Amino acid sequence: MELLDDTVADYVDGLSLGANSRLWYQLDGAPAHSVVAARQRLTEMFGENWIGRYGPSRWPARSPDLTPLDFFLWGYIKNEVYSTEVTTVEDLKIRIMRAFDKIKNFAANGALFRKVRNNIMRRCQLCIRVHGGHFENLKI
Structure with a gap:
């Protein structure tokens, strides 16, 4: 939550509106990163534009590495x-x-x-x- 509220939020705030509208956030499958509070905060920050184990765009834990x-x-x-x-x-x-x-x-x-x-x-x-x-x- 600290990373989202500080580092990520600062980065997103510094983007232009055009860049911000095209932004997607990819979350790894670590259990600590998938707690309800983190998922809610990601939805507040990115709407449907985030990828994660329990996100709007699912990223299975064992999917091929594309990052x-x-x-x-x-x-x-x-x-x-x-x-x-x-x-x-x-x-x-x-x-x-x-x-x-x-x-x-x-x-x-x-x-x-x-x-x-x-x-x-x-x-x-x-x-x-x-x-x-x-x-x-x-x-x-």
């Missing part, structure tokens, strides 16, 4: 962070920050985001082709 955070970012960060054994909490923090800095540097010319966008399109096309069923992971 870049799931299919790209977290895997990339984990590969970078755990390429060798982590020895301390401080080492872990430094590795995480370096991994995100590396992504920022790659993203500077836009090529990384083009690859991620193209991968999203391929995933959506595959999902349509298999009528929402499961399909093999794709590489970027």
